[in-house]
Amino acid sequence: MIRILVTGGTLDKEYNQLDGELVFTKTHIADILRQAKCTAEVAIETVMLKDSLHMVDADRQLILDRVRACPEDKVVITHGTDTMADTAAVIGRAVTDKTVVLLGAMVPYSFVNSDAMFNLGCAFSAVQLLPRGSYITMNGKIFSWDNVRKNRQKGEFETLG
Amino acid sequence: MIRILVTGGTLDKEYNQLDGELVFTKTHIADILRQAKCTAEVAIETVMLKDSLHMVDADRQLILDRVRACPEDKVVITHGTDTMADTAAVIGRAVTDKTVVLLGAMVPYSFVNSDAMFNLGCAFSAVQLLPRGSYITMNGKIFSWDNVRKNRQKGEFETLG
Amino acid sequence: MIRILVTGGTLDKEYNQLDGELVFTKTHIADILRQAKCTAEVAIETVMLKDSLHMVDADRQLILDRVRACPEDKVVITHGTDTMADTAAVIGRAVTDKTVVLLGAMVPYSFVNSDAMFNLGCAFSAVQLLPRGSYITMNGKIFSWDNVRKNRQKGEFETLG
Amino acid sequence: MIRILVTGGTLDKEYNQLDGELVFTKTHIADILRQAKCTAEVAIETVMLKDSLHMVDADRQLILDRVRACPEDKVVITHGTDTMADTAAVIGRAVTDKTVVLLGAMVPYSFVNSDAMFNLGCAFSAVQLLPRGSYITMNGKIFSWDNVRKNRQKGEFETLG
Numbered sequence: 001m002i003r004i005l006v007t008g009g010t011l012d013k014e015y016n017q018l019d020g021e022l023v024f025t026k027t028h029i030a031d032i033l034r035q036a037k038c039t040a041e042v043a044i045e046t047v048m049l050k051d052s053l054h055m056v057d058a059d060r061q062l063i064l065d066r067v068r069a070c071p072e073d074k075v076v077i078t079h080g081t082d083t084m085a086d087t088a089a090v091i092g093r094a095v096t097d098k099t100v101v102l103l104g105a106m107v108p109y110s111f112v113n114s115d116a117m118f119n120l121g122c123a124f125s126a127v128q129l130l131p132r133g134s135y136i137t138m139n140g141k142i143f144s145w146d147n148v149r150k151n152r153q154k155g156e157f158e159t160l161g
Numbered sequence: 162m163i164r165i166l167v168t169g170g171t172l173d174k175e176y177n178q179l180d181g182e183l184v185f186t187k188t189h190i191a192d193i194l195r196q197a198k199c200t201a202e203v204a205i206e207t208v209m210l211k212d213s214l215h216m217v218d219a220d221r222q223l224i225l226d227r228v229r230a231c232p233e234d235k236v237v238i239t240h241g242t243d244t245m246a247d248t249a250a251v252i253g254r255a256v257t258d259k260t261v262v263l264l265g266a267m268v269p270y271s272f273v274n275s276d277a278m279f280n281l282g283c284a285f286s287a288v289q290l291l292p293r294g295s296y297i298t299m300n301g302k303i304f305s306w307d308n309v310r311k312n313r314q315k316g317e318f319e320t321l322g
Numbered sequence: 323m324i325r326i327l328v329t330g331g332t333l334d335k336e337y338n339q340l341d342g343e344l345v346f347t348k349t350h351i352a353d354i355l356r357q358a359k360c361t362a363e364v365a366i367e368t369v370m371l372k373d374s375l376h377m378v379d380a381d382r383q384l385i386l387d388r389v390r391a392c393p394e395d396k397v398v399i400t401h402g403t404d405t406m407a408d409t410a411a412v413i414g415r416a417v418t419d420k421t422v423v424l425l426g427a428m429v430p431y432s433f434v435n436s437d438a439m440f441n442l443g444c445a446f447s448a449v450q451l452l453p454r455g456s457y458i459t460m461n462g463k464i465f466s467w468d469n470v471r472k473n474r475q476k477g478e479f480e481t482l483g
Numbered sequence: 484m485i486r487i488l489v490t491g492g493t494l495d496k497e498y499n500q501l502d503g504e505l506v507f508t509k510t511h512i513a514d515i516l517r518q519a520k521c522t523a524e525v526a527i528e529t530v531m532l533k534d535s536l537h538m539v540d541a542d543r544q545l546i547l548d549r550v551r552a553c554p555e556d557k558v559v560i561t562h563g564t565d566t567m568a569d570t571a572a573v574i575g576r577a578v579t580d581k582t583v584v585l586l587g588a589m590v591p592y593s594f595v596n597s598d599a600m601f602n603l604g605c606a607f608s609a610v611q612l613l614p615r616g617s618y619i620t621m622n623g624k625i626f627s628w629d630n631v632r633k634n635r636q637k638g639e640f641e642t643l644g
Binding site: 033 | 203268280
Binding site: 479 | 596601621624639
């Protein structure tokens with residue numbers, strides 16, 4: 001069984017046709033897994049729906065609490081890309097008995113050309129195969145929490161080196 | 162560097178509007194990786210575009226030859242689902258120095274509700290993390306070549322047990 | 323109020339992942355109108371779900387009966403493209419007190435690159451603006467029932483001239 | 484031949500993955516017409532790419548000039564929804580020898596659930612069937628320039644009455 005903790009981020013943003021803004025109304029993770037015809041057992045839990053630029057320490061603490069509290073030792077977390085590495089680090093420093101994989105999307109699932117499904121697929125294999133620890137899977141690459149950053153100029157994740 | 166060998170299957174089928182049949186015209190793997198915003202380095206090689214029900218021993222031999230011949234030791238193969246387990250077994254028995262991951266799709270990428278991107282994402286992490294050997298990643302699960310079959314009644318892959 | 327009579331055709335075909343065939347399970351017209359955010363009032367009635375190559379005289383008679391029986395004088399009919407002109411002619415010869423517009427799709431709505439929404443949009447304006455009679459709207463053109471055929475080599479509708 | 488004047492609006496907005504904003508980079512009208520398999524002859528002309536809330540009198544004058552200058556007497560204009568009725572009125576008061584139909588989208592074409600194709604289909608039939616004058620086609624309804632407004636609370640176009 002894989003626990004999926006939803007925290008928001010680009011992945012779940014939708015178009016509000018009344019004001020033309022991108023907003024959160026609900027998570028699309030169940031829709032994505034239905035389209036994926038996922039046969040792995042999952043439990044989906046929405047912790048929050050936030051742009052990760054707006055996350056504060058208390059948010060990361062809450063996510064960490066949920067990682068610790070869930071009965072599963074394989075945890076996938078959807079997260080905004082801007083501070084994903086920060087949350088991965090909070091978890092990486094504190095959690096040693098579970099495999100935790102964070103992912104997000106550069107383009108929301110509600111767009112025709114979204115990368116959300118691909119990144120979620122990467123996370124699903126990674127959480128089943130990686131040793132305990134905290135990781136990020138974005139756009140085909142796998143990163144350890146202590147060697148990753150988002151390059152905002154390029155819009156890509158990369159190692160620190 | 163990841164080598165992607167394209168062999169056809171449901172994943173790459175398209176609608177032919179002149180006769181209403183599903184046909185192969187080209188692979189969509191480069192399109193999928195563009196949508197995925199994949200930053201991992203890949204080399205795409207089209208070996209064939211076949212419905213896997215129509216594959217014969219010579220086809221599997223050709224695929225095996227390409228697995229052996231390519232310089233990369235991480236190989237992803239797109240393949241029809243009906244005989245994917247057969248090809249995985251041919252490779253699993255013969256190749257011991259590379260990690261080979263086969264994937265396909267239950268619904269073509271040209272359809273709105275395709276699982277192709279998710280399965281390719283699963284394969285990308287799997288090929289980077291698994292020890293040498295031959296594997297299948299379908300719909301969120303990871304299988305070893307010697308413990309997998311397609312359940313055609315359910316349209317799902319499962320272990321033999 | 324616009325009456326929509328559903329008869330099947332390419333527009334409503336879906337992928338059956340168990341056998342890889344294109345099949346009918348239900349109409350997608352309500353889904354299309356939801357995506358279209360249609361504010362015009364409509365009544366949707368499924369008459370049949372058939373490939374129009376398989377339609378016989380009794381099918382066309384049934385469609386004609388439903389055109390006559392419905393209370394609305396604006397009728398849109400979804401139909402397979404192969405014999406759409408035949409059905410338009412049956413209606414054109416028999417119905418003089420309603421505006422009837424037939425449409426279909428060259429590619430099913432379930433595909434990423436479907437023309438279904440565009441053709442339905444064309445039909446919606448046409449049925450509100452055209453004088454009484456029987457018409458076809460396909461791919462941006464409007465045809466009268468007595469001057470239209472499908473060119474199967476080109477996969478396009480054209481005038482007889 | 485139908486002239487299509489592109490002016491921007493929600494229809495053409497795209498996701499900028501570097502800053503998460505919706506922006507204009509180019510028009511998608513040619514892509515939409517390709518997906519629509521449009522067989523009607525068209526000439527596409529990009530006049531501007533603007534959010535219609537940012538349009539000023541000079542913009543509407545420029546659009547009017549292009550309507551007058553083009554050789555075709557059937558003109559389709561893509562436009563933001565917020566001030567579409569204003570531009571339709573400027574054209575309606577000034578142009579008496581052409582049929583001009585404005586349309587937009589409540590959700591951009593780059594989103595999975597866009598109404599852009601449907602509205603463009605409505606406009607295509609309308610421009611071929613309506614007498615000379617200025618009109619709006621949105622979400623299945625057809626409006627004359629002198630009897631239409633956008634209801635921003637509902638996100639719908641309606642008559643003044």
